[in-house]
Amino acid sequence: xxxxxxxxxxxxxxxxxxxxxxxxxxxxxxxxxxxxxxxxxxxxxxxxxxxxxxxxxxxxxxxxxxxxxxxxxxxxxxxxxxxxxxxxxxxxxxxxxxxxxxxxxxxxxxxxxxxxxxxxxxxxxxxxxxxxxxxxxxxxxxxxxxxxxxxxxxxxxxxxxxxxxxxxxxxxxxxxxxxxxxxxxxxxxxxxxxxxxxxxxxxxxxxxxxxxxxxxxxxxxxxxxxxxxxxxxxxxxxxxxxxxxxxxxxxxxxxxxxxxxxxxxxxxxxxxxxxxxxxxxxxxxxxxxxxxxxxxxxxxxxxxxxxxxxxxxxxxxxxxxxxxxxxxxxxxxxxxxxxxxxxxxxxxxxxxxxxxxxxxxxxxxxxxxxxxxxxxxxxxxxxxxxxxxxxxxxxxxxxxxxxxxxxxxxxxxxxxxxxxx
Numbered sequence: 435x436x437x438x439x440x441x442x443x444x445x446x447x448x449x450x451x452x453x454x455x456x457x458x459x460x461x462x463x464x465x466x467x468x469x470x471x472x473x474x475x476x477x478x479x480x481x482x483x484x485x486x487x488x489x490x491x492x493x494x495x496x497x498x499x500x501x502x503x504x505x506x507x508x509x510x511x512x513x514x515x516x517x518x519x520x521x522x523x524x525x526x527x528x529x530x531x532x533x534x535x536x537x538x539x540x541x542x543x544x545x546x547x548x549x550x551x552x553x554x555x556x557x558x559x560x561x562x563x564x565x566x567x568x569x570x571x572x573x574x575x576x577x578x579x580x581x582x583x584x585x586x587x588x589x590x591x592x593x594x595x596x597x598x599x600x601x602x603x604x605x606x607x608x609x610x611x612x613x614x615x616x617x618x619x620x621x622x623x624x625x626x627x628x629x630x631x632x633x634x635x636x637x638x639x640x641x642x643x644x645x646x647x648x649x650x651x652x653x654x655x656x657x658x659x660x661x662x663x664x665x666x667x668x669x670x671x672x673x674x675x676x677x678x679x680x681x682x683x684x685x686x687x688x689x690x691x692x693x694x695x696x697x698x699x700x701x702x703x704x705x706x707x708x709x710x711x712x713x714x715x716x717x718x719x720x721x722x723x724x725x726x727x728x729x730x731x732x733x734x735x736x737x738x739x740x741x742x743x744x745x746x747x748x749x750x751x752x753x754x755x756x757x758x759x760x761x762x763x764x765x766x767x768x769x770x771x772x773x774x775x776x777x778x779x780x781x782x783x784x785x786x787x788x789x790x791x792x793x794x795x796x797x798x799x800x801x802x803x804x805x806x807x808x809x810x811x812x813x814x815x816x817x818x819x820x821x822x823x824x825x826x827x828x829x830x831x832x833x834x835x836x837x838x839x840x841x842x843x844x845x846x847x848x849x850x851x852x853x854x855x
Contacts, residue, residue: 465489465502466842468818474514476794476809478787480826486513488816491842495812507849508820511836514790515810516565516817518797519771520704521663521683521760524559524569524578524592527551528717528765534724536572536765552578556589558769561846563835565817566591566798566807568760570628570663570683571598588845591817593801595619595628595663599651601642609650616654627655627662629679631670635738636731639667639687645676652677661802663704675699681800683760686738690748697754702800704760705746708777709767711739717766747783757784758800759793772832779829786826816842 468486473496475481486493487500528551529535529543536548556578559567567590569575575594582589596619599612606612616627629651631643643651648664652674655662661681664674668687675682675695681702685692696703714721714735721727749755761771778789798808807815818839823831838846 463490464504465494466816467500467502467505468513468839469505469507469509470511470513471509472512472824473810474512474787474790474794474826475811476515476791476798478791486810486816486818488839488842491816493810493812493814493816496810506837506844506847508837511820511822512824512826512831513810513818513820513837515794515808516819516838516840517563517772517793518759518801518808519559519564519567519590519761519763519793520681520758520797520800521706522559522567522569522763522771523572523765524555524567524763524768525552525572525574526765527555528720532720534721534727534765536574548574553587553589555768556582556587556592559763559771560588560590560838560840561835562769562771563819563821563832563838564590564771565819565838565840566593566801566803568593568626568663568801569595570626571595573597573622576623590840591807593625594623595626596622596624598628598630598665600630601632601647606643606647609646612647612650613654616651616658616660620658620660624660627651627658627660628665629662629674630665631674632665632667634726634731635667635684635686636726636728636734638734639738641668641670641673643670643673645673648673648677648679652679661800671696675701681758684762685749686742686745688745690745693745693749693752693755697752697756700756702756702758702796703749704758704800705742705749705782706760706762707742707746707774707782708739709771709774710762710764711735711742712773712777713764713767713770720766743781743783746778746781750783750788756796756800757788757792758797759789772835775825775832776829786829789829790825815840822848 466488473481484498485500526536531542579592652662662679663681664679665683666674671688671692683704685705761774775789778784795808798804820837821831822834822836825831836848
């Protein structure tokens with residue numbers, strides 16, 4: 435009871451602080467106009483010298499002659515849809531001892547510290563320009579998702595897998611038991627189903643589910659209206675495609691012919707170019723000795739990262755393969771997710787426009803939200819960010835997010851709203 439009361443107090447404090455911060459930027463129902471000199475629409479098009487009219491959190495029209503009582507002058511910045519990260523672990527953080535917490539570990543922290551750390555991750559993510567994320571598996575995602583959705587704390591829109599189906603060979607269960615597990619996830623509030631069809635790359639990346647088990651998981655999720663994101667390396671990628679799964683995560687150690695197979699079956703692909711690896715290496719001391727984070731495991735990540743560029747480059751040049759933006763952000767990476775864009779352009783063969791689109795329209799499409807977010811177009815949510823600089827000429831501009839609007843509410847800006855004209 436004491437812990438519960440303390441946690442409620444923390445929630446109340448955060449709610450009060452967030453309410454004050456958000457209220458300062460509330461549009462209060464009146465129209466808002468954004469003046470724009472350079473607009474990337476999220477679908478590969480560039481427009482110049484126009485304005486965006488927003489009402490009740492929605493984009494009404496793109497019109498250079500639009501007027502409103504409140505105007506944000508974003509001329510000189512590069513404006514685009516808020517970014518979407520298809521693969522995060524938003525609850526992971528470092529505890530008071532500096533060690534990994536929030537991933538089923540972290541025994542040396544209080545619930546209050548854990549909640550504050552999760553809220554801080556959400557805030558840092560939003561400030562970095564990410565207005566929607568997909569968190570792929572922790573029960574704590576649910577109250578965080580719901581608190582943000584109710585406007586109690588600021589953060590990105592969250593979709594969550596609640597808990598992943600962790601393949602461990604026959605011990606995972608019969609196909610019928612797996613179906614029951616998927617149904618339980620649905621009843622717990624899952625927006626999608628995360629499936630581990632391979633062991634961690636730190637443990638060799640070998641398949642952990644039989645074809646029958648994977649078939650049952652993907653089929654039951656489809657019946658429940660859940661998309662399936664499959665953590666898959668090597669032969670598990672083909673098995674996921676054969677099972678009719680929706681999206682493959684990671685994809686290292688695969689035959690390059692499987693890239694074409696994913697394209698032919700319209701399976702979304704979410705590989706990572708660099709942020710997750712670099713983050714692990716930068717924070718090795720915070721992870722080492724916990725679970726599968728062993729010296730051998732880190733050596734395996736170093737080895738795979740060096741060979742990953744070839745696969746990613748081949749994926750970029752595979753006709754019809756849709757690559758989405760997922761960072762696999764874990765403890766230490768929040769607020770720095772945009773570094774993945776830089777790796778994708780400088781190492782993995784993407785053009786700046788391709789990298790940005792992977793976090794806009796294509797990411798939204800992979801979440802079945804393309805009619806709500808991911809583009810700047812009439813009728814869509816006003817999730818809009820602006821960068822100081824031109825990322826099409828210098829991709830490092832993604833580090834300089836100067837303006838963040840989510841559903842018509844401004845959370846970050848370096849300009850001042852002024853009287854309309």
